[in-house]
Amino acid sequence: MDLAVFGPYIATILAYFIIFNILTWGLNIQFGYAGIPNFTYITFMAMGAYVTGATGLPRPTAGFQYVQYILGYSWPFPITLLAGAVGAGALAFLLGLITLRRLRTDYLAIVTFSLGFILYDVVGTFVPLFNGFDGLFGVPQPLADVFQLDPNTYPYFFIPLSLVIMLICWLVANRIFDSPLGRTMRAIREDVEVAEALGKDSFRFRIIALIVGCVFAGVAGGLTIEFVTAFNPSGWTAPETFVIFAACLVGGKANNRGAVLGAFLVPVIFFEGSRFIPVPPDHPLLLAGIRYMVIGTLLIGVLWFRPEGLLPEKKKAFFEIALKKPTLPVVQAPDAL
Amino acid sequence: MLHSLVLAFGFGLITASVLALAGVGVTLQFGVTNYVNFAYGAYLALSAFLAWTLNVVVGLDFWVAVAISTLVIAVCAVVVNRVLLQPFARRKLPTVYMLIVTLGLWLILSNVVLVLWGASQRHFSVAGQHPVEIGPFLFTPSQLLIIAVAVVCLVGVHLLLTQTKLGKAMRAMSDDSGLAAVSGIDTDRVVDATWFLTGALIGLSGCVLALNLSSFLPTFGDDFLFVIFSAVILGGIGHPYGTMIGALIVGLATEMSAVLIQSSYKSDVAFALLIIMLLVRPRGLIPSRAK
Numbered sequence: 041m042d043l044a045v046f047g048p049y050i051a052t053i054l055a056y057f058i059i060f061n062i063l064t065w066g067l068n069i070q071f072g073y074a075g076i077p078n079f080t081y082i083t084f085m086a087m088g089a090y091v092t093g094a095t096g097l098p099r100p101t102a103g104f105q106y107v108q109y110i111l112g113y114s115w116p117f118p119i120t121l122l123a124g125a126v127g128a129g130a131l132a133f134l135l136g137l138i139t140l141r142r143l144r145t146d147y148l149a150i151v152t153f154s155l156g157f158i159l160y161d162v163v164g165t166f167v168p169l170f171n172g173f174d175g176l177f178g179v180p181q182p183l184a185d186v187f188q189l190d191p192n193t194y195p196y197f198f199i200p201l202s203l204v205i206m207l208i209c210w211l212v213a214n215r216i217f218d219s220p221l222g223r224t225m226r227a228i229r230e231d232v233e234v235a236e237a238l239g240k241d242s243f244r245f246r247i248i249a250l251i252v253g254c255v256f257a258g259v260a261g262g263l264t265i266e267f268v269t270a271f272n273p274s275g276w277t278a279p280e281t282f283v284i285f286a287a288c289l290v291g292g293k294a295n296n297r298g299a300v301l302g303a304f305l306v307p308v309i310f311f312e313g314s315r316f317i318p319v320p321p322d323h324p325l326l327l328a329g330i331r332y333m334v335i336g337t338l339l340i341g342v343l344w345f346r347p348e349g350l351l352p353e354k355k356k357a358f359f360e361i362a363l364k365k366p367t368l369p370v371v372q373a374p375d376a377l
Numbered sequence: 378m379l380h381s382l383v384l385a386f387g388f389g390l391i392t393a394s395v396l397a398l399a400g401v402g403v404t405l406q407f408g409v410t411n412y413v414n415f416a417y418g419a420y421l422a423l424s425a426f427l428a429w430t431l432n433v434v435v436g437l438d439f440w441v442a443v444a445i446s447t448l449v450i451a452v453c454a455v456v457v458n459r460v461l462l463q464p465f466a467r468r469k470l471p472t473v474y475m476l477i478v479t480l481g482l483w484l485i486l487s488n489v490v491l492v493l494w495g496a497s498q499r500h501f502s503v504a505g506q507h508p509v510e511i512g513p514f515l516f517t518p519s520q521l522l523i524i525a526v527a528v529v530c531l532v533g534v535h536l537l538l539t540q541t542k543l544g545k546a547m548r549a550m551s552d553d554s555g556l557a558a559v560s561g562i563d564t565d566r567v568v569d570a571t572w573f574l575t576g577a578l579i580g581l582s583g584c585v586l587a588l589n590l591s592s593f594l595p596t597f598g599d600d601f602l603f604v605i606f607s608a609v610i611l612g613g614i615g616h617p618y619g620t621m622i623g624a625l626i627v628g629l630a631t632e633m634s635a636v637l638i639q640s641s642y643k644s645d646v647a648f649a650l651l652i653i654m655l656l657v658r659p660r661g662l663i664p665s666r667a668k
């Protein structure tokens with residue numbers, strides 16, 4: 041056990057776990073609390089990553105490794121992450137404006153699913169936006185220059201930093217769950233008509249859930265690009281969304297502790313843990329293919345055997361208002377005439 | 378410019394034929410079972426790659442390979458319904474769970490295709506690819522055959538829906554499956570028949586789409602799926618005749634826009650149409666009463 045070798049490895053696993061946690065909580069707010077089927081959740085993570093990266097990088101210069109991207113403001117660390125979060129939130133706002141006004145679940149699912157493919161295509165082929173399929177790289181790591189950290193010691197700084205951000209996200213997610221806002225979201229999830237009859241504007245609450253969830257995704261994306269220093273379309277293919285859905289459903293939707301369990305069990309074990317499984321050199325696609333098949337089977341299996349997840353949603357217990365007992369005398373049927 | 382627009386109109390007709398085949402299948406299944414199946418992208422790919430193996434590896438004639446592949450996909454669709462989808466549908470879970478089940482199925486099937494056939498470009502070996510001039514248009518014989526096959530199949534679907542007991546039962550279930558069940562319709566059998574028909578239409582359109590693309594990757598079905606969804610929603614989901622019109626509009630719009638803007642964005646045009654449609658007329662060109 042050499043600490044110099046295992047230290048960074050464990051730190052990397054830990055960083056991914058923190059990022060997946062934030063991602064799963066964000067999806068939990070949208071899907072678990074408010075019941076919005078956002079089947080392109082990963083796109084918002086990518087949006088956060090791209091905006092964080094592009095605002096942190098300096099303006100692109102023509103030269104040996106010519107990369108093209110918009111923004112390029114060389115902003116310092118916390119502002120880039122905030123910009124990423126705002127970028128993801130803004131995209132969510134647009135999506136919400138189009139879809140949440142009156143679309144049924146299946147239409148909403150079709151639009152989000154399609155949007156993911158479209159944006160993936162556009163980002164990949166329209167190079168001036170975020171450098172196409174090559175993506176962004178060389179993104180400055182947060183405060184690495186200030187504290188003069190080298191790549192070997194950097195994870196030890198990044199972990200506490202992202203833990204603080206994760207803690208903030210945890211508090212926000214739980215605060216929303218317990219607040220009237222979260223209660224209304226869950227009421228709308230259970231029955232839109234009843235919630236509307238009680239005067240709740242379902243559009244407003246659903247768009248808030250969508251935006252907050254996508255801001256979480258944006259923060260997770262921003263942390264990803266700052267930790268890895270690079271990001272390209274291979275990091276946000278359409279199936280990735282369902283890894284997060286699997287985490288959310290396995291753990292137990294609308295339960296943030298469950299989401300932590302899911303974020304630990306699903307992505308970390310299946311993806312990051314299996315990184316070191318030897319792949320037969322003649323079939324490099326096999327491992328990736330099997331991983332997604334496992335995720336697909338997991339989604340179907342959990343919905344069949346335990347749709348409420350490992351840690352089910354905690355239903356709020358309210359004291360019951362005692363209804364007035366019926367005072368009418370009970371009429372006994374005559375035994376015989 | 379005008380000449381290339383006219384040519385693009387011709388290509389649009391072919392795309393519309395493929396779209397109509399797949400779209401009618403999708404919309405029939407949605408009408409009868411009342412949930413969207415997101416696994417169609419994988420069905421399309423599976424069908425095309427199966428036909429490719431029969432055509433290129435085994436050496437069968439292209440259209441024989443297509444017929445076998447179509448039949449296999451139709452049977453697969455029924456089996457998947459019996460084993461996976463129908464048991465879930467019986468539980469009457471919220472719609473979103475049903476959608477996630479089909480997405481799980483999509484993950485499994487699309488990766489089966491990827492693992493079995495690899496990620497390289499494939500193309501069919503078909504004779505007679507020399508374009509012939511017909512009026513102002515330019516078609517290859519196989520493209521003409523695509524249009525003919527589509528027309529024959531769609532007329533067949535029309536006759537099935539209007540002239541047969543099964544078609545009437547399907548329309549009845551599409552309107553109200555509960556009412557259909559109490560009127561003595563064997564709903565399980567109708568659902569099976571619908572999946573068979575939809576599987577056949579999807580299987581066929583997967584093969585002809587791959588032929589029309591000239592070379593195809595395992596992911597081509599996913600990229601085409603939202604174009605199909607655009608056509609389906611444009612026509613009013615659950616409405617086969619509306620879908621045919623929707624397919625014509627989307628097919629012509631995507632191909633003709635490729636002349637005016639960069640052709641790599643042509644499927645984005647389909648998505649733009651979908652968004653505009655959802656904003657302006659969310660129930661489709663021909664709104665159906667029940668859905």
